[in-house]
Amino acid sequence: MTPNPSSCRILIAEDDAELNQQITTMMDDAGYQTGSCLDGEAVLEAVARQPYQLILLDLMLPKLDGISVLRLLRKSSRIPVIVVTAKGAEEERITGLRHGADDYISKPFNQVELLLRVEALLRRAQPMVVEKPEALEIDQLTLKLSDLQARVGAEDLELTAIQFNLLWELAANRGDVLSKAYLSREVLNRPLGAYDRSLDMHLSRVRRKLSRAGWRGERLQTVRGKGYCLK
Template identity: 50%
Template sequence: MTLLPTCDDLNRTTPKILVVEDDKYLNDELKQLLSDSAYQVDQCHDGEEALSKALGESYHLVLLDLMLPVRDGLSMLNLLRKTDTTPVMIVSARHAEQERIQGLSAGADDYMAKPFNKEELLLRVDAILRRTMRPKAVEEQVLSHQNLTLNKAQQQVEINQQSVTVTPTEMGLLYMLIQNRGEVLSKAYLYQTVFHRQYSQYDRSLDMHISKLRRKLTAAGWDGSCLQTVHGKGYCLQ
């Protein structure tokens, strides 16, 4: 398997990942897979140990199983999110949609069901790390996509050099989508980065803001179909 690029070109620190999995064979397999892609990897096998490690040490990502001894993964994540924003990707054998929603609502950045494709897992890990480890110094103030220009410093959006009135929330969503064009941004991630609160399955405010933003941009002459809803995952700007 071809090794994926790491975030070293974005940050001098080698990404450090905590693998939380009670199946020793799978835990070791994940460690080997990630180590082969040049990540630093720590391991633990129960939720209580995972919580202690995640709070006591500095990790760039936690791969978390849900069905764990001592403390289950969802309980561990809920406690972690009270004081810590370390990215978490759930890797679980629980396939039910409700389990995925609960995990994302608790603050997970991504959810992957077992059995998983190894290459896809590495791609998702790399995507999360590139997004979260991007140095703030490289944050651009002016972004462009097709005939749309966004000026974050001036809080202005223009299409074909004509101003479009958007709310601060719509501005934040559009900025994140343009900055990460081509990547699916989960609802949980957008809630955390734009709304600064945890995602709830009963909260439809994100869908409402995206819908209004799409209508405004389309009415101003932009191709609204580029702002795509990815069912069960989130949103993506193509």
């Protein structure tokens, strides 16, 4: 999904004032919000003041060079960065990528190519939103997410919210082994403790309730050393 330019703020870090203004105008015309810096120290100050979704970073900046800026940024931020290098400066590009740059472009660059690279990187940086289905059905077992309702045939199952969510995750990923660490985060909303047996307890209760309703609870399987799976 292509992000809306108006919701993206881009920082242009270029010490050539004329080129900086040209890039800023280009990004403004494309609908992006922009900020600009003429030296490396100003980049760090700008990022500390407000969030940016992408930085165009010239590597030959005064006060603090682009590689140093990138190295400091990567200690606390994964903001996408396109490094701008001189034509033919292969070693600079490699160094930039090694220190955490996401892409590069060489001067002089084609404006259309720069805009396409910016758009592509912003698109890759967007978190993937996966829509959950409203209901799942597996061999007479029906799960409705909207009201946390579980039913075998015409019989309702009395499941707690945690038990329902555990069953839902396993049903939605049927055939896959889901780790206890993953399920602890998704179902219990906490990291898995070293001696935490909560998931075992909840799974055991879900198995019993399914079996009492005439559905084979043993299809909820424990895979030793790995996690759980619904067959």
